[in-house]
Amino acid sequence: MLPRVALSPPQLLRSMALSPSRHAAPVLTERCFVAELAGSELVYFTCWSGSGPPAPGGSVRPRGFLPRPGRCYSFCIDAAQSLRERVRAARLHKQLQQKLSQAPFGAGCQVLPLLSYCPTDAAAAPEKGFLVQVAQAAPETERSLEELLRLHLPAPAHLCVYQEAEDGQLWRALWRLKGAAEGKERLGRARVVTAPRPDRHPAASHLLDGAVFCSREAARRVLEECMALIPEAKAVLDLVDKCPDLPKKGDFPVIVIEGLDATGKTTVTQSLKDSLNAILLRSPPSCVSQWRKTFDDEPTLIRRAFYALTNYIVASEIAKESTKSPVIIDRYFHSTAAYAIATEISGKVSDLPPLHHPVYCWPKDLLKPDLVILLTVSPEERIRRLQGRGAEKTREEAELEVNSFFRQKVEESYRRMENPSCQLVDASRSREEVFENVLHQIKKHFPS
Numbered sequence: 155m156l157p158r159v160a161l162s163p164p165q166l167l168r169s170m171a172l173s174p175s176r177h178a179a180p181v182l183t184e185r186c187f188v189a190e191l192a193g194s195e196l197v198y199f200t201c202w203s204g205s206g207p208p209a210p211g212g213s214v215r216p217r218g219f220l221p222r223p224g225r226c227y228s229f230c231i232d233a234a235q236s237l238r239e240r241v242r243a244a245r246l247h248k249q250l251q252q253k254l255s256q257a258p259f260g261a262g263c264q265v266l267p268l269l270s271y272c273p274t275d276a277a278a279a280p281e282k283g284f285l286v287q288v289a290q291a292a293p294e295t296e297r298s299l300e301e302l303l304r305l306h307l308p309a310p311a312h313l314c315v316y317q318e319a320e321d322g323q324l325w326r327a328l329w330r331l332k333g334a335a336e337g338k339e340r341l342g343r344a345r346v347v348t349a350p351r352p353d354r355h356p357a358a359s360h361l362l363d364g365a366v367f368c369s370r371e372a373a374r375r376v377l378e379e380c381m382a383l384i385p386e387a388k389a390v391l392d393l394v395d396k397c398p399d400l401p402k403k404g405d406f407p408v409i410v411i412e413g414l415d416a417t418g419k420t421t422v423t424q425s426l427k428d429s430l431n432a433i434l435l436r437s438p439p440s441c442v443s444q445w446r447k448t449f450d451d452e453p454t455l456i457r458r459a460f461y462a463l464t465n466y467i468v469a470s471e472i473a474k475e476s477t478k479s480p481v482i483i484d485r486y487f488h489s490t491a492a493y494a495i496a497t498e499i500s501g502k503v504s505d506l507p508p509l510h511h512p513v514y515c516w517p518k519d520l521l522k523p524d525l526v527i528l529l530t531v532s533p534e535e536r537i538r539r540l541q542g543r544g545a546e547k548t549r550e551e552a553e554l555e556v557n558s559f560f561r562q563k564v565e566e567s568y569r570r571m572e573n574p575s576c577q578l579v580d581a582s583r584s585r586e587e588v589f590e591n592v593l594h595q596i597k598k599h600f601p602s
């Protein structure tokens with residue numbers, strides 16, 4: 155049996171430094187990586203530092219990974235323990251993502267999401283990073299990348315460089331970046347091999363309270379940590395703190411309309427408001443709309459905590475209004491969860507957490523609606539409607555258009571939500587038919 159050891163990042167560095175290819179005992183490091191290649195294909199890989207044949211499960215060179223005759227680079231941000239460190243690490247990741255989308259990394263570079271995880275310890279937080287594919291080996295790009303890491307990562311920063319050797323094998327060299335004047339030092343070199351595909355996406359076990367918030371308190375704590383960095387966080391918390399803890403629903407029906415962009419939610423909710431003489435609410439509510447852009451520019455942890463908290467503000471409005479009339483809501487918790495899951499889980503629908511996973515559950519402390527209707531339209535019809543509307547595309551809408559896998563993951567996440575689950579209505583039909591079908595669902599649910 156070949157020795158397998160679980161390594162923390164500093165140990166990993168040491169192991170790579172101590173395990174050159176002539177080392178007698180080959181080590182398949184237990185830190186694995188998953189990168190999302192073009193077309194939302196996930197590639198799982200790890201490193202093999204032995205000179206003999208790689209261990210079982212790690213024998214093949216990962217495919218589509220290295221552009222020929224190019225090079226690849228990767229780096230990850232260290233896992234953080236405290237919430238304060240997690241907020242800082244998340245913001246650093248976002249900042250690096252923005253820098254990597256600008257010159258000199260634009261043309262000729264592909265920046266792909268990378269996750270480093272420990273396959274033998276699901277409780278260990280995965281580390282987020284990037285895999286930068288460069289079509290042609292370009293010393294200037296490499297220098298710019300090193301400069302970026304020296305400037306933004308805690309010293310000493312590390313950079314992995316992937317290259318094909320003459321024997322056709324893929325090798326990863328681990329470099330420690332010293333000061334700009336001193337250059338860099340190679341710590342080790344290992345073969346890159348495929349890693350076994352885990353049963354669950356490595357990000358799945360860390361979605362709860364990292365992207366999908368199960369309680370007001372969990373989301374609250376994140377914005378509290380942000381107060382010194384983002385002044386708007388205090389304003390949001392002040393509003394949330396004015397809301398009662400566990401508001402109760404009134405006697406009138408509370409109906410949520412959910413769906414992807416341009417599926418007809420505004421059209422349907424407006425018609426329902428008129429025909430049922432209902433109050434129309436939306437999540438997020440208008441009282442936070444001036445801060446939405448700020449939070450949309452923040453990383454998942456902060457952005458999704460913001461949306462989670464806005465649902466609690468809406469809940470207190472629902473409690474008040476549902477004592478007087480029916481309430482229709484344009485988006486609520488299911489949207490918050492579905493978009494968060496689809497953003498954090500790279501890959502395709504098959505990579506989503508399985509049915510009945512806790513991320514698909516309603517938070518215990520959030521007022522529940524009586525009925526949730528999910529409007530679904532075919533991708534072609536949705537794009538026709540978006541174009542017909544002629545509105546300026548948000549970044550996310552643009553992404554939805556180009557990334558049908560993302561759209562599929564959002565919709566499938568909606569479908570997996572439980573207690574309350576979504577009642578589906580095909581919204582590709584005419585406005586009148588869609589409205590009739592929605593009314594039919596409502597009558598079925600509230601037989602008078």
Ligand SMILES: Nc1ncnc2c1ncn2[C@@H]1O[C@H](COP(=O)(O)OP(=O)(O)OP(=O)(O)O)[C@@H](O)[C@H]1O
Binds near residue numbers: 413418422585
């Ligand atoms: N059944 C329908 N048939 C054809 N067009 C429709 C239908 N329902 C809505 N539309 C049109 O599609 C576009 C998007 O509809 P709407 O604004 O109601 O969607 P939405 O889900 O609220 O979108 P968003 O979430 O992006 O605000 C609008 O131009 C609307 O007039």
Ligand SMILES: Nc1ccn([C@H]2C[C@H](O)[C@@H](COP(=O)(O)O)O2)c(=O)n1
Binds near residue numbers: 437490493
């Ligand atoms: N209750 C809500 C409402 C919206 N969001 C997020 C999900 C998407 O990122 C985006 C879509 O909103 P729209 O463009 O339709 O205004 O907002 C959420 O998380 N929770």
